[in-house]
Amino acid sequence: MDPIFGLQLRVDRQGQEPLRVQLQRQLSHAIFEGRLKAGTLLPPSRQLAALLGVSRNTVMQVYEQLASEGLLLSKPGSGTEVRDLALPASQEPGRPDAGRWLKGLWHDLTLFAPPERALPYDFALGAADLSLFPFDHWRRCQVRALRQFETQGLDMDWAGYPPLRALIASFVSQSRAVSCNPGQVLVCSGAQQGFSLIGSALIEPGKTLVAMESPGYPMARRAFLAAGARVVEVPVDAEGLMVDALPGGVDLVYVTPSHQFPTTVAMSASRRLALLQQARARDFLIIEDDYDAEFQLGGQPIDALQTLDKDGRVLYVGTFSKCMFGDLRLGFVIVPDWLVQPLVLARQAADLHSPLVAQAALAEFIRQGALRRHVRAMGKQYRAKHQEVCQALAGCPWLVPVPLLAGVHMALLADEALDLEALVIRARALGVNVSHSGPFGLAAGTRPRHLLLGLGPIALEDIAPAMARLNAAVAEQIKA
Amino acid sequence: MDPIFGLQLRVDRQGQEPLRVQLQRQLSHAIFEGRLKAGTLLPPSRQLAALLGVSRNTVMQVYEQLASEGLLLSKPGSGTEVRDLALPASQEPGRPDAGRWLKGLWHDLTLFAPPERALPYDFALGAADLSLFPFDHWRRCQVRALRQFETQGLDMDWAGYPPLRALIASFVSQSRAVSCNPGQVLVCSGAQQGFSLIGSALIEPGKTLVAMESPGYPMARRAFLAAGARVVEVPVDAEGLMVDALPGGVDLVYVTPSHQFPTTVAMSASRRLALLQQARARDFLIIEDDYDAEFQLGGQPIDALQTLDKDGRVLYVGTFSKCMFGDLRLGFVIVPDWLVQPLVLARQAADLHSPLVAQAALAEFIRQGALRRHVRAMGKQYRAKHQEVCQALAGCPWLVPVPLLAGVHMALLADEALDLEALVIRARALGVNVSHSGPFGLAAGTRPRHLLLGLGPIALEDIAPAMARLNAAVAEQIKA
Known part of the structure; x- marks a missing residue:
């Protein structure tokens, strides 16, 4: 039997793809996968066309295309045969070893995670206030x-x-x-x-x-x-x-x-x-x-x-x-x-x-002038937020705002008695997203001394309740 | 005379900037530039305010601000003086030596120039056809x-x-x-x-x-x-x-x-x-x-x-x-x-x-589905442009299109007799922007053999006249 008949070629007249494309894909896959072996002689275009019920022209186009891709060889006088592609003998895939490939740097770094799930009171660093x-x-x-x-x-x-x-x-x-x-x-x-x-x-x-x-x-x-x-x-x-x-x-x-x-x-x-x-x-x-x-x-x-x-x-x-x-x-x-x-x-x-x-x-x-106007409006907004935080801390000797001339986040210098890592965890549990300076580099053996409050995401009117929770977390820790 | 009077401080009530900002800038510049020397005692705020015709509060704010920036030192009981900033002695600027700084790579490379001034017929490489x-x-x-x-x-x-x-x-x-x-x-x-x-x-x-x-x-x-x-x-x-x-x-x-x-x-x-x-x-x-x-x-x-x-x-x-x-x-x-x-x-x-x-x-x-529709429409458009170029070259044995399965630019394989560098210059003089493969790497001692035509910028209907000019340039060179 002509090996082509073993392939169960099918064309679907209702399919989205043209018949030519359907036929070509099936033939090229059969060649790549070794189901049509090198040297196999394909049936004359007229014969395959009749078999599949497509025009002879379609089959000829497919043969030409596959020949131009190097899959078929058209031999004058003797027809069209499958080329020798020197297909690899079937074997286990040879996956590359990631360890050999990656530069050392990328082994050691960790991903900066996407922003945490939103907490009700968000003092995240690095984000601008978009409300205005x-x-x-x-x-x-x-x-x-x-x-x-x-x-x-x-x-x-x-x-x-x-x-x-x-x-x-x-x-x-x-x-x-x-x-x-x-x-x-x-x-x-x-x-x-x-x-x-x-x-x-x-x-x-x-x-x-x-x-x-x-x-x-x-x-x-x-x-x-x-x-x-x-x-x-x-x-x-x-x-x-x-x-x-x-x-x-x-x-x-x-x-x-x-x-x-x-x-x-x-x-x-x-x-x-x-x-x-x-x-x-x-x-x-x-x-x-x-x-x-x-x-x-x-x-x-x-x-x-x-x-x-x-x-x-x-x-x-x-x-x-x-x-x-x-x-x-x-x-x-x-x-x-x-x-x-x-x-x-x-x-x-x-x-x-x-x-x-x-x-x-x-x-x-x-x-x-829209940028200048926006910067002016935001300067006012950040000043108001800054002031709100300072007011809320007026009675708190444990967290003292670092004097600030400019910028979108504040640092609060913490009393030695405070454990900022624990405080940040507790504040987050209370719905207030704050950070400490620990992840940003410290002398060996020291503990972070700055609590960090980004003034971008949080709304002005949310600062008082947020700070009340933060103060509560501080009070808890001091009492304990 | 109090050295401050030598500064010719001026405030402009009609100016855009607040008086406070004007005064502060002038004072800080005077300090940075060494016109107000370290240890200089500034006049009491009341006195400077009267001199300039501004409120005492304005002057006090400026003094405070400059103190917070480390430019002034407020000495209880003895007034406000200019801090010792350890200003460098006046000297020639010490510009860095670019040669020492730049990595070797950046010495050797040249800039890819922005696209040339538009020619009437543009076969520029790399750009998409935006008309559709x-x-x-x-x-x-x-x-x-x-x-x-x-x-x-x-x-x-x-x-x-x-x-x-x-x-x-x-x-x-x-x-x-x-x-x-x-x-x-x-x-x-x-x-x-x-x-x-x-x-x-x-x-x-x-x-x-x-x-x-x-x-x-x-x-x-x-x-x-x-x-x-x-x-x-x-x-x-x-x-x-x-x-x-x-x-x-x-x-x-x-x-x-x-x-x-x-x-x-x-x-x-x-x-x-x-x-x-x-x-x-x-x-x-x-x-x-x-x-x-x-x-x-x-x-x-x-x-x-x-x-x-x-x-x-x-x-x-x-x-x-x-x-x-x-x-x-x-x-x-x-x-x-x-x-x-x-x-x-x-x-x-x-x-x-x-x-x-x-x-x-x-x-x-x-x-x-807009991307899929656009890709389909553009495939048709590029096919039409490709065909138009091929038709125009049908009678030309000197430039033979390399068979193409996909893509937005064509390569024409040139006869040995053609000098592509000269041809590109001549074509551009005739208003047709084409390129050759020379700048893209060649074996030493060989000449570029591919003429390159991007099918993006040029309009379909411009291809025939463009190719007529290109053919004319080829004919000129062959005759010569």
Whole structure:
């Protein structure tokens, strides 16, 4: 019997796929799976067509297609036969060994879990307050940008949509006294990508030494580790990074001078100057993460560290995650001219560029003054929330707010008598989501001393009841 | 004279900034710039207030603020003085030396320039045809997703918006016969990020050896170089990557089996099997870049290489840049289970995640069948364009289209007599933007033999006149 008859070829006239496609798939599977052996002569197209009740043309197309894929061989004069594909002998699958493949770094890290299930009172870190965000306005900007993309196109620039770069330069010069021209601004998908691109451009794996604040922001640390950096931790006190404790041979220093993460202290003026002086004397660069300093809580915030830098040693990283919302995934870095093109190259290698439509929508939002209005409104909102927390703690000697100049989260310095790990667990059981500074790096053998309250998700009117529960948890622990 | 009078402090009642902010900025600048020296005693607040014509309260607030920033020292009983900031002695700025800082890689690379100024007839590579894209439908999906984000929030998953992961798994199983479950799908910002994350997870700088097609896709190469890979080039012939030419010790092999970039050949079935066999025998992994194979040009396209892989050695990279549009910046990788979490970790370190709003909009677009309809319509459109080019070349023995099973660009194999570099220049002068394969890697001493025509930007009705000009340029060169 012709081996083709053993295949039980079937075509379904009611099927969604054309008959040709049905036939071709069955034949190619039979060849790949070894059911049609190499050298097998296929029936002439006319014969197979008659057998299946399809047109001869259909069969001829399938044969041609399979020949073009290298599955069949058309031999002039002798018909069409199955090619020798050198199919592997049946054997156990040879799965790769994950242990051999993964770089060491990825064995050691754990995933930052998605936000916990919502608790009634949520002081989660890192999220912005969206209750006042002008979504309607933003939607109009987005729709308009998409229409412009559709009808006229949007100007492409790998470093960012040109009008947005100019608007960012002007926005940060006004809100943060950062001095730059638009050519120094590189749009990226959030501060995290800023760290990662700087790492890609500057970090030599296994060589470059990066100093980080301790406690400090773990995701920046990961970006530098992923680029192959050696990381050293430098303690933070009430004036910010302890500059005198920087080790020798440091290449890059990462700081959050406006609102240290997580302790919230603002770096003192003398420390700022010392850091810049050291950068010059010891030839290192500074990465300034200015993640939420647009929100002023009292007086004038300390200007950005970049403002004081006359040498071009500060690489400034900003984000729209706090002053807009995190899901926007847009941020920027402001760097000296010599670093712009390398960062653009690193960006191309990483993921090409940020969506022009989103960039154009943001440009429109800024141009119309909506960002400035929103930042002003949110500054007021965060001030009110901050005040509410402070009032609730007025009678509590166990948790003392760290003085705050700017930012979206507070740190409460805890009395030695308090066990913050237990307190956080108890508070969560009472429906209040708070954090402590433990996971953000500590000297060995010490216990976390900062309780952390993000002011984003929680509603203003929920703060009093939330703090009442937190105070109750504190009282319980003190009594026990 | 009290040194403060030398400062020429001024407040402007008509100014936009509050008087307090104006005064504070002037004082802090004077301190930072050394015009107010350490130890200088400031006038009592009442006196300065009278001098400037502001309220005493304003001056007191400014003093307090500057004290909190570490610029002033309030000495009980003796007034307020300027702190010793240990200002650096005036000196030349100490700019960093770019040469010392930049990693070698970024010295050698050049920027991929933004698309050239538009020519009347544009066969640019890499861009999708947007003329038939259902922008209105897409806009509705986007607006709906944004509203959902605003009112209910969207489910966060670092690996991607969960409904989108499931829809992608089902879409690729139908359109590309890729077999996977949603848990193996990682949403990323385009194929480029897919390469870069795989590199970040698997490439040991200076050790890992990556084999790439030559000629091949330069941006994938850059992603692997940026991760520190050693890259080796393996030639491509009419059956795709020459598997027998893979060198020893190779760890990763990057291929474009459905539609080789840039030569457009589909990898033959026997080569596919040989590659999978070698991967098992020599323990390497395969990165399959399946960038535009949704568009079928004739017959059934060859299934993805991943379809044949029983070992979990193929890492499949897909993108929505071609079947939607590039500015969407969404793509995906499909990998064996053991690699999912490391890639998510690498993604967190790189830029956290893709916007949920965009992911939810895309999920809606797919769920409503709009993507499938668009892919079908575009397949027809690209087939028509392909045919139009072939017809125009029917009488031309100098440029022969490479047979094409799928994809958005064509390669024309040029006769030895043609100088493609000169031809491309001449064609552009005639208003026709075409490319040749030269920039994509060649054996030393050889000349490019492929003329490349992207079928995205050009309108169907423009192809005949464009090809007439191209043919004229060919005729000129042959005659000369």
